[in-house]
Amino acid sequence: MSDSLHFTYAKPAMCVGGFSPERLKQTQDAGFSFVEVGFSELAAKTESQIDEYLAVLNQYSLTPVAANGFFPSTLGAFFDGSFDIGKTREYIARAFETTRKIHFESISFGSGFMRRVPDGYDRDHAKDFFVRLLSDEVVPMLEKYDARLNIEELQESETNFINTCREAADIAKAVNHPRVGVLCDFYHMTKSGETAADVAGFAPYVGHVHLASPTSSRAVPLPGDGDDEAYRAFFKALAQSGYDRRFSIEGGVASGRDFAETLKESYTYLTGLLAPYESEKV
Numbered sequence: 001m002s003d004s005l006h007f008t009y010a011k012p013a014m015c016v017g018g019f020s021p022e023r024l025k026q027t028q029d030a031g032f033s034f035v036e037v038g039f040s041e042l043a044a045k046t047e048s049q050i051d052e053y054l055a056v057l058n059q060y061s062l063t064p065v066a067a068n069g070f071f072p073s074t075l076g077a078f079f080d081g082s083f084d085i086g087k088t089r090e091y092i093a094r095a096f097e098t099t100r101k102i103h104f105e106s107i108s109f110g111s112g113f114m115r116r117v118p119d120g121y122d123r124d125h126a127k128d129f130f131v132r133l134l135s136d137e138v139v140p141m142l143e144k145y146d147a148r149l150n151i152e153e154l155q156e157s158e159t160n161f162i163n164t165c166r167e168a169a170d171i172a173k174a175v176n177h178p179r180v181g182v183l184c185d186f187y188h189m190t191k192s193g194e195t196a197a198d199v200a201g202f203a204p205y206v207g208h209v210h211l212a213s214p215t216s217s218r219a220v221p222l223p224g225d226g227d228d229e230a231y232r233a234f235f236k237a238l239a240q241s242g243y244d245r246r247f248s249i250e251g252g253v254a255s256g257r258d259f260a261e262t263l264k265e266s267y268t269y270l271t272g273l274l275a276p277y278e279s280e281k282v
Contacts, residue, residue: 005239009034010278012211012270013065013248014263017041021056023259028060030263031271036248039067039107043095050101066106066208066248067099070149077114078129079121089137096141103146105246106208108183110152112159126161131174142179150183150207155191164192169202181207185250186234190214196233203241211270212251220251220266231273239277247274 014027017038027035035057042050057064075091076082117126134149142149151168162168168182182205189198191214212218216225249270253262 005236005277006244006279007239007247007274007277008244008279009246010271010274012267012274013246014267015068015210015248015250016062017069024056024060024062026260026263028062029260031267032263033061033063034065034246035062036066036068036106036250037064037102038069039095039099039104040069040072042067042102043091043098044072045098047098050098054101064102065104065246066108067102067104068108068110068152068210068250070107070109071111071114073113075114077116078133079115079117079126085137088133092137092141096145096147100145105148106183107147107149108152108208108210109149110154110158110183112154115161116159117161123161127171127174130162130171134171134175134180135177139175139177139179142177148179148181148207150181152183152185152210153188153192154185155188157191158188163188164194165189165202165206166194166198169205172205181205183208183210184238185210185212186231187212187214187218187251190227190230196230196237199234199237200241203238203243206238206243207245209238209243209245209247210250211247212249217254218251219254220249220262221270222262222266223269231270235273235277 013034013036014032015036016024016027075088117123138149151171153162153165153168156163165182165184172181182202184206211221213221213225213227215227249266253259
């Protein structure tokens with residue numbers, strides 16, 4: 001592998017929102033050192049509850065580096081007339097303050113239920129609203145709390161707005177701030193028809209990557225899931241485009257499989273795929 005093709009973070013994190021202490025222990029036992037937590041889930045906790053949660057993560061030597069689930073479902077939707085800017089502004093300020101003890105290298109903004117565009121609604125207006133919301137309400141908090149937010153593309157079955165990484169990159173470009181980028185979700189990307197050949201077109205904006213199997217019902221990546229060549233091509237395209245941030249597994253464990261053993265198998269498999277790109281300085 002060429003010295004120029006490397007990832008500083010060649011060990012994947014695991015999305016652990018909702019995991020019990022037992023499953024956090026199994027996550028550690030599987031080999032993980034870094035985790036992605038639930039942002040709105042933590043934002044609803046008290047400071048003492050946050051401290052307790054961080055203590056549990058520390059007990060299992062798990063470092064939170066990213067978060068998903070930026071907005072809770074209780075805030076309503078942007079374009080159906082239910083949006084309340086005051087309520088949303090209050091939530092954003094409170095959420096960042098509540099979670100201030102965690103350094104988020106990435107917070108993913110998916111929230112497909114919030115961004116669905118009603119029939120007949122002007123999609124240019126929707127884009128302009130989205131850009132203004134991020135620029136005016138979110139960016140100041142990202143600067144204040146030294147965090148980054150990445151817009152996640154979601155397949156059409158989940159929303160009808162920002163369905164590809166190219167569309168997410170178009171929003172990030174319009175916001176034009178170094179703390180706002182794209183979360184490239186391999187599962188959603190594949191379901192929306194994008195492949196490794198498309199990566200170069202949006203790679204400069206990618207600030208985080210989610211991994212799950214598009215052919216195995218969004219399960220954690222495994223050797224036999226049928227996506228091996230696609231994973232390899234995807235990682236190579238990212239490396240060639242200069243991507244150098246983190247990867248998180250955001251997938252489930254199929255019914256009937258042992259959770260602990262499956263997590264361990266997934267971690268071993270992905271670290272093997274990423275090993276050729278591992279930076280010598282790590």
